[in-house]
Amino acid sequence: MARINENFQKLKAGYLFPEIARRVNAYTEAEPEKAKRLIRCGIGDVTEPVPVAAREAMKKAVDELGERGSFRGYGPEQGYPFLREAIAENAYGDLDIHPDDIFVSDGSKCDSGNILDIFGPGNKIAVTDPVYPVYVDTNVMAGNTGEANDAGEYEGLVYLKCTPENGFVPAIPEEKVDLIYLCYPNNPTGTSATREQLEAWVAYAKKCDAILFYDAAYEAFIQDPSVPRSIYEIEGAKDCAIEFRSFSKNGGFTGVRCAFTVIPDTVVGTTASGESVPLKQLWGRRHSTKFNGASYPVQRGAEAIYSEAGKAEVAELVKHYMGNAKLLKKACEALNLKVWGGENAPYVWVGCPEGVDSWGMFQKMLEEAQVVVTPGAGFGAAGEGFFRISAFNSRENVEEVCERLKALI
Ligand code: MLT
Numbered sequence: 001m002a003r004i005n006e007n008f009q010k011l012k013a014g015y016l017f018p019e020i021a022r023r024v025n026a027y028t029e030a031e032p033e034k035a036k037r038l039i040r041c042g043i044g045d046v047t048e049p050v051p052v053a054a055r056e057a058m059k060k061a062v063d064e065l066g067e068r069g070s071f072r073g074y075g076p077e078q079g080y081p082f083l084r085e086a087i088a089e090n091a092y093g094d095l096d097i098h099p100d101d102i103f104v105s106d107g108s109k110c111d112s113g114n115i116l117d118i119f120g121p122g123n124k125i126a127v128t129d130p131v132y133p134v135y136v137d138t139n140v141m142a143g144n145t146g147e148a149n150d151a152g153e154y155e156g157l158v159y160l161k162c163t164p165e166n167g168f169v170p171a172i173p174e175e176k177v178d179l180i181y182l183c184y185p186n187n188p189t190g191t192s193a194t195r196e197q198l199e200a201w202v203a204y205a206k207k208c209d210a211i212l213f214y215d216a217a218y219e220a221f222i223q224d225p226s227v228p229r230s231i232y233e234i235e236g237a238k239d240c241a242i243e244f245r246s247f248s249k250n251g252g253f254t255g256v257r258c259a260f261t262v263i264p265d266t267v268v269g270t271t272a273s274g275e276s277v278p279l280k281q282l283w284g285r286r287h288s289t290k291f292n293g294a295s296y297p298v299q300r301g302a303e304a305i306y307s308e309a310g311k312a313e314v315a316e317l318v319k320h321y322m323g324n325a326k327l328l329k330k331a332c333e334a335l336n337l338k339v340w341g342g343e344n345a346p347y348v349w350v351g352c353p354e355g356v357d358s359w360g361m362f363q364k365m366l367e368e369a370q371v372v373v374t375p376g377a378g379f380g381a382a383g384e385g386f387f388r389i390s391a392f393n394s395r396e397n398v399e400e401v402c403e404r405l406k407a408l409i
Contacts, residue, residue, distance in 0.1 A: 079104025190341015
């Protein structure tokens with residue numbers, strides 16, 4: 001019989017969002033009438049239509065595929081130069097990121113999981129707690145951890161606690177680690193990291209020869225001009241950081257699928273014998289072996305996000321979602337709940353009312369208000385006692401959620 005990858009047996013329950021969907025489906029079956037008024041503020045999935053500029057570009061690209069003269073088959077695995085050039089210019093400006101440093105893909109979830117392919121065994125890996133579950137689960141699958149304890153913490157991982165006391169930006173660890181996952185603006189807490197905090201992380205990574213995985217998927221939502229949008233704004237980051245970015249949340253591409261990973265030439269790892277190897281080389285090799293490139297129409301759509309019209313539409317989308325975040329934050333504060341995030345990110349992170357744990361709050365919101373939120377404990381042990389409300393919704397739904405919260409608490 002075929003042997004399985006037994007690391008999968010170590011994973012706790014299902015992936016968070018399917019587990020939430022399972023619970024919501026069970027509720028819908030049990031209470032079909034009440035379920036008609038469900039409002040979903042759980043998974044951070046966009047609700048507003050894809051910008052016209054991107055749609056028009058995608059339609060045009062589809063038509064090109066219908067003509068012999070403009071038909072295209074396999075594209076470059078790394079992404080078409082037109083998109084990589086547009087990204088380098090528009091997302092990085094004068095930060096000196098080259099189109100060759102950019103690898104276009106079909107999502108940051110895949111990239112932040114797949115990146116482990118290019119790292120060997122035995123690395124000491126640090127994740128924040130709470131954390132986007134993909135970082136942890138992919139390490140478990142790759143065999144980089146032992147078993148989980150009762151709190152859901154896996155043996156072998158270093159958990160960097162994010163708490164109200166540290167503003168949900170972890171302290172630099174005492175010990176030396178090799179790989180560190182940071183996500184700012186943060187999912188799930190909606191908080192952001194200051195320039196000084198990121199400088200400290202880059203200095204630590206350089207001192208330890210560690211690699212930072214910097215997930216900047218929510219960069220477009222930053223309102224405070226002093227908050228860095230890219231890790232490469234920090235001096236020295238080009239020697240130690242890989243950045244993940246996505247068109248999902250800014251361009252409404254969660255269903256379209258397009259993202260990119262940035263690896264400058266100067267980011268290196270080592271072999272057992274001490275030879276330095278540029279990680280970009282390995283990722284390029286991996287990408288061209290396991291991936292055939294995002295589709296041509298999708299890459300044209302992503303390129304159009306950077307057109308003048310595209311930028312204006314994205315600005316409107318960001319304004320809309322951040323307007324929602326403001327309303328949700330205010331509504332929770334008015335109920336004397338403790339609230340974080342929602343200022344530079346589309347997530348509002350809320351302390352549960354006295355005596356209710358985070359899955360309890362999820363269930364209460366579902367059954368008594370028909371609002372789906374995400375329980376903080378689903379993001380790690382330190383998420384217990386909190387819940388996350390996603391601001392990705394229509395204004396009408398968000399206003400209704402605010403009303404229902406008032407009636408609930
Ligand atoms: C979330 O809700 O945390 C996000 O939608 C997850 C993702 O982007 O994959």
